[in-house]
Amino acid sequence: MTAETGEATATPLTVRLEGFEGPLDLLLHLARTNEIDLAQLPVRQITDRYLAYLESTDFRDLDDAGAFLVMAATLVYLKSKLLLPKPEAEADELDEEGEALRLELLARLRAYARVKEIGEWLRAQEAAWGTRFGRTWSELPMPDYLPIESVSLWDLTEAYRGFLARLGRGEPSRDVEPEPPSLLARMAEILGVLDHSWYVMFSALLGATPPRPEVVVTLLAVLELVRLQRARAQQRELFADIVIERALGRQPAEVTAPVEEDEGGPTREP
């Protein structure tokens, strides 16, 4: 690699190293370009190459650098074991611990090689499928029933974050806020709405500029209902409104107690 031009070495090498997805990737590349037999994994040879490569690089990302350096440490450790004088003749043999480490490294390299192949396969698949287009948004009116595949906690928290961001852009927060509704009351309200409708939008559960505690309680109520399988929630895209819908198989027993208790509405305390 040093055979390339003198002046221009620093930058191109940086670019090249950044092209590697990590120390395993670099090791694989070194093994291939130097025609090193992976099964043997000659520790001395590959350690020297690896270190030479690292030396010619300046890292921008500390995390990445860390990963490369951990691998370097492992390799140097292995190599050091080879360099120690041994009582018996075989100079190129590692002791038990070293051999186990070498085998583990080898297994990781093999597994990663396969990961890379599959990654390539996926990219080819992606490219082929990328030439085919289907409808991405239905023109049909909003359905009564939205099939739910996956609303993850992630989706909910992201939606909530988006919601708060939009709130922040609205009017400044008020000083005096009404007491937020209790969690059970909120859950009951949502279930009450779902009794009459298959679904309700998260934003519809709140006023135009709801106080923050109310947003929190409402989100908690939705999460709780989803957890209890009394409702389901879905979101068509990132930051979109959450659609809360009636759970399909309702099991009345478990949660009806708080529902009935709070069904009276806002006048909970005399």
Place this chain on the structure above:
Amino acid sequence: MNPEILAALEALLFASDAPLELGRIVEILDLPVEDARAAIDALRAACEAAGRGLAVVEVAGGVRLVTRPELAPVLLQLQRLRLKSRLSRAAVETLAIIAYRQPISRPEIEQLRGVSADAVVTSLLERRLIRVVGRKAGPGRPILYGTTREFLEHFGLRDLGDLPPFEIPVQPAEAEPAAVEAVEGPSASRS
């Protein structure tokens, strides 16, 4: 095959914004499963025979009406579209690991890739190609990830079985040797 059923199926597929599952077709058209399947095959054959611009394909556990691949250049001229964005190498490698080893935690992904997977996992979550499927029992209870239907849709796969076989060696530290010993004592007895 009853032309009315074919017409209805075609309309369903045309209007759907996601792969339509066989079960839903059965439900909507009120047909036995075999007939629904036959209708799908018939519609696919009809599209091919007529040299239509659309084709019936199976993807992500459902049936979908998509354009024929050779028409991509024509479509790209429409509004001068660019090709759909492609995932980075880091992203596809991480997806490959998750697809085969799901449910899998981030440390396990990082172990296989040899680098931090934090940013990649976050962006895959954002693109909904993976999702949180639970937490692992054990220290730290790390979050477990799995692939989504969007993952299958993105790569045009029918299901995970469409992926090529993948033999990742079992992690050496895991139960294997202990299990063997429990069954028939030290393995030395074999030699």
